[in-house]
Amino acid sequence: MGSSEDAGAAAALDSLLRARRRAIGLTQSELAARAGIGVRTVRDLERGRASRPQRSTVELLANALGLTGADRQEFLTVARRQGGLAGGRPPTRALPAPAALIGRQREVADVADLLTTGHGVVTLVGLAGVGKSSLALAVTHHVADRFPGGVAGIVVGDVSTEPDVLAAVASVFGVRRSADLVARLADRPALLLVDAVERAPGPVAEALRWLAGAAPALRVLATGRHPIGLPSERVWPVGPLEVPPADTQADLTTVSAYPAVELFLARLRQVRREPPAGAELAALVNLVRRLGGLPLALELAAARGRVLDLNEILNRYGDRVLDLSGTPVSSEAVAVTLRDAVAASYRLLDPAERYALRRLSVFRNRWSVELAEALLTDEAQPGGRPAAGDPVPLLDRLLALGLVSARGTGAARFRLVDVVRDFALEQAAAAGELPTARRRHAVVLARLAARIAPKLAGAQLRAAVAGLDDVAMDLWAALAYAANDDPHTALCLASKLPRWWRFRGRDVPGRQWLRRLLDDPRTADADPAVRAWAKAGAAQLALEHGAGREELSSAEEALAEFQRLGNVTGELATRSLLCALWMTVGAYDEARHHGEAMLALATRTGRTRDMTVAQNNLTWHEIRVGDLAAARRRLAAVDRLAAQCGEDRLRALARANVAEVDRLDGRYADAERLGRQVIPVLEELGDPGHRRRVLTTIGLALAQLGRVAEAEDVVAELRATGTGRAEGGPGEEGACAWIEAHLALRRGDVATAAERFTVAAHAYAGRHDLRDVAEALVGLVATAGDRARRDRALDWLASVCREGGITLLPSERALLGPDARRVAVPRQRSSSESSDDRGGT
Numbered sequence: 001m002g003s004s005e006d007a008g009a010a011a012a013l014d015s016l017l018r019a020r021r022r023a024i025g026l027t028q029s030e031l032a033a034r035a036g037i038g039v040r041t042v043r044d045l046e047r048g049r050a051s052r053p054q055r056s057t058v059e060l061l062a063n064a065l066g067l068t069g070a071d072r073q074e075f076l077t078v079a080r081r082q083g084g085l086a087g088g089r090p091p092t093r094a095l096p097a098p099a100a101l102i103g104r105q106r107e108v109a110d111v112a113d114l115l116t117t118g119h120g121v122v123t124l125v126g127l128a129g130v131g132k133s134s135l136a137l138a139v140t141h142h143v144a145d146r147f148p149g150g151v152a153g154i155v156v157g158d159v160s161t162e163p164d165v166l167a168a169v170a171s172v173f174g175v176r177r178s179a180d181l182v183a184r185l186a187d188r189p190a191l192l193l194v195d196a197v198e199r200a201p202g203p204v205a206e207a208l209r210w211l212a213g214a215a216p217a218l219r220v221l222a223t224g225r226h227p228i229g230l231p232s233e234r235v236w237p238v239g240p241l242e243v244p245p246a247d248t249q250a251d252l253t254t255v256s257a258y259p260a261v262e263l264f265l266a267r268l269r270q271v272r273r274e275p276p277a278g279a280e281l282a283a284l285v286n287l288v289r290r291l292g293g294l295p296l297a298l299e300l301a302a303a304r305g306r307v308l309d310l311n312e313i314l315n316r317y318g319d320r321v322l323d324l325s326g327t328p329v330s331s332e333a334v335a336v337t338l339r340d341a342v343a344a345s346y347r348l349l350d351p352a353e354r355y356a357l358r359r360l361s362v363f364r365n366r367w368s369v370e371l372a373e374a375l376l377t378d379e380a381q382p383g384g385r386p387a388a389g390d391p392v393p394l395l396d397r398l399l400a401l402g403l404v405s406a407r408g409t410g411a412a413r414f415r416l417v418d419v420v421r422d423f424a425l426e427q428a429a430a431a432g433e434l435p436t437a438r439r440r441h442a443v444v445l446a447r448l449a450a451r452i453a454p455k456l457a458g459a460q461l462r463a464a465v466a467g468l469d470d471v472a473m474d475l476w477a478a479l480a481y482a483a484n485d486d487p488h489t490a491l492c493l494a495s496k497l498p499r500w501w502r503f504r505g506r507d508v509p510g511r512q513w514l515r516r517l518l519d520d521p522r523t524a525d526a527d528p529a530v531r532a533w534a535k536a537g538a539a540q541l542a543l544e545h546g547a548g549r550e551e552l553s554s555a556e557e558a559l560a561e562f563q564r565l566g567n568v569t570g571e572l573a574t575r576s577l578l579c580a581l582w583m584t585v586g587a588y589d590e591a592r593h594h595g596e597a598m599l600a601l602a603t604r605t606g607r608t609r610d611m612t613v614a615q616n617n618l619t620w621h622e623i624r625v626g627d628l629a630a631a632r633r634r635l636a637a638v639d640r641l642a643a644q645c646g647e648d649r650l651r652a653l654a655r656a657n658v659a660e661v662d663r664l665d666g667r668y669a670d671a672e673r674l675g676r677q678v679i680p681v682l683e684e685l686g687d688p689g690h691r692r693r694v695l696t697t698i699g700l701a702l703a704q705l706g707r708v709a710e711a712e713d714v715v716a717e718l719r720a721t722g723t724g725r726a727e728g729g730p731g732e733e734g735a736c737a738w739i740e741a742h743l744a745l746r747r748g749d750v751a752t753a754a755e756r757f758t759v760a761a762h763a764y765a766g767r768h769d770l771r772d773v774a775e776a777l778v779g780l781v782a783t784a785g786d787r788a789r790r791d792r793a794l795d796w797l798a799s800v801c802r803e804g805g806i807t808l809l810p811s812e813r814a815l816l817g818p819d820a821r822r823v824a825v826p827r828q829r830s831s832s833e834s835s836d837d838r839g840g841t
Contacts, residue, residue: 103259129296
């Protein structure tokens with residue numbers, strides 16, 4: 001640290017300059033323009049960051065301030081006490097008090113540990129405006145008491161030479177010549193802060209090499225846009241601040257816990273008094289995400305808050321953040337715009353690295369080393385060599401420069417800093433590279449989906465879903481681009497995603513994509529197997545939102561194609577699908593036929609998982625004909641087979657179905673207990689459709705047990721989970737009305753019960769599971785207030801039972817009393833009468 005006299009002079013000069021400037025009503029920019037010097041110089045002098053101004057600079061400032069006589073002499077005397085540096089010798093820092101640091105507390109502690117555990121040189125590297133200097137200053141103050149030899153700092157100048165740097169170091173450590181540093185730093189550890197090494201990297205490197213030999217106890221903390229290149233150097237990339245997740249929907253207090261939001265709000269408070277209103281909260285989250293958590297970008301955007309509200313800032317600058325410019329409230333940056341800041345780091349890359357960065361810019365979110373290598377591979381070259389060589393050194397270089405961030409320990413942990421991605425996309429577009437890069441991106445994502453898709457129907461389901469979740473934004477982006485530019489690749493990609501779309505509640509948009517691509521004339525000559533999988537996928541997704549009838553022919557076409565190709569996997573998957581689809585049109589015998597054919601084929605080919613699925617599908621038919629004992633036998637087989645093939649999801653579905661059978665059998669406590677056990681498994685697996693069904697089972701069981709408050713909680717949860725799901729709305733309303741009807745019965749409110757049973761029956765009508773409609777109608781008949789209403793309900797119930805081939809349970813017939821004869825249906829075949837079923841178990 002500089003001498004006490006120097007520190008006092010620095011404090012006197014910064015306050016004196018600020019007071020004189022304000023006395024004549026000038027801004028820093030206006031004073032700099034009048035003096036003919038840079039505004040950065042004025043800013044640093046007023047902050048105490050440049051403790052040795054050049055004599056010419058002081059004279060220019062005195063003239064610009066209009067100082068004469070005693071006032072001029074005072075100003076020159078104070079400046080002279082700080083001395084002067086000739087030529088390009090860098091000014092020294094008096095180490096001013098650090099500004100309040102947001103979101104960097106862990107980094108301060110980690111960097112401090114590096115400095116005090118033997119690392120001779122630690123370099124903080126990152127983009128301009130990321131906060132390197134602020135972090136370095138906070139660290140030096142944090143560790144000052146651990147360096148009895150003193151803590152001092154210098155700022156590197158643009159034309160500094162090695163002697164300049166060493167002379168500045170000597171000055172701040174209180175000796176006349178660099179040779180005297182040997183004795184000065186010999187006995188006690190000291191710390192030197194070297195700021196902005198990128199201004200003169202060669203001279204700084206040579207000076208630090210000399211210091212390492214002359215003063216081994218000296219520790220150096222440096223900041224720059226790139227590493228110094230010393231053998232003993234430890235590079236610490238400084239990344240942007242953490243931003244809230246994209247789907248964050250919370251109050252201001254919650255989102256303020258994220259460092260990027262906290263910094264933005266702190267800077268916003270300096271230009272407007274009012275905190276963000278509720279209508280600005282979504283814009284706040286989107287804005288800090290779009291700015292990528294870069295402190296300079298956050299400060300520049302917050303400064304616009306004097307004129308614009310947050311929605312207006314987002315609308316005006318959200319798509320062109322690189323154009324943000326101005327003087328931030330608190331930043332090390334010297335760039336006029338964010339584009340300048342990124343360009344400075346981009347120029348540090350060699351041509352091959354720049355090309356790779358432009359290619360990587362097409363990734364929308366996080367990516368892995370494997371994906372980066374695949375994207376950078378030029379298949380036109382012999383052997384498909386990566387265009388930029390081994391990606392590991394490249395990624396190491398980009399990480400070291402702060403252009404890429406890495407979070408977490410998963411494979412997909414790399415991400416271009418947002419403003420870097422924007423800049424690189426601009427450069428790729430200018431070079432005419434974007435179409436090729438985006439086409440390659442779509443191919444890479446399609447191949448990734450093809451590798452993961454088979455695991456979406458097995459024991460590796462959770463890992464497979466998570467693997468696609470990691471690249472979700474890129475999957476959508478690749479699909480959107482390829483649909484127009486390369487529809488064959490788009491169809492290949494989309495055909496692998498239906499199960500993932502289904503698990504993530506994206507069945508409607510997923511089906512829309514598949515239908516658009518299948519109907520595109522350009523895909524008519526696509527691989528028949530790909531088209532078959534796409535047709536099956538469209539039908540699967542249609543079934544999920546109650547539109548299975550519309551895609552029944554697609555599934556039948558897919559089955560015929562798979563049989564023609566001898567594709568057993570495709571045939572089994574499509575027969576399972578048709579088992580459910582035929583129920584949507586009331587063709588229950590046809591549905592059962594496909595279930596039994598699937599079971600026979602799976603048994604013949606030794607496919608345990610498909611045997612499990614077939615048994616689970618056929619369970620519904622046993623319930624339909626009122627044979628709960630046969631349903632239990634099938635579900636026991638499902639549980640046993642699922643355990644054999646390690647299928648957690650199928651075991652969960654089997655137990656969910658057992659819970660429903662328990663409820664139908666009047667074993668309400670068992671149904672509620674088992675349903676509660678299954679819910680967390682389905683949540684972990686990401687299966688919202690089956691989770692809602694199990695929740696309905698739990699709610700009905702609770703209502704019939706008289707546990708009113710718990711049942712009402714289930715109704716509230718069902719309504720909450722159904723919000724925004726256009727494809728699931730009627731189902732949720734039917735379930736809620738059904739539960740509420742039983743609750744009304746518990747209260748003795750027969751009229752309300754009848755009204756809610758009616759709502760439930762209408763909500764479920766037209767859906768493939770007519771068993772739910774029948775049960776709701778039984779309740780309606782039992783609560784009908786007059787004979788005419790009861791007769792209408794009985795006629796409807798009889799029609800539903802005939803259409804669905806449904807046999808009422810003994811408990812339901814008891815509720816109907818003598819009227820049960822009016823809804824009798826012919827007895828249907830059960831599992832004990834099917835030889836195919838015995839083979840499957």
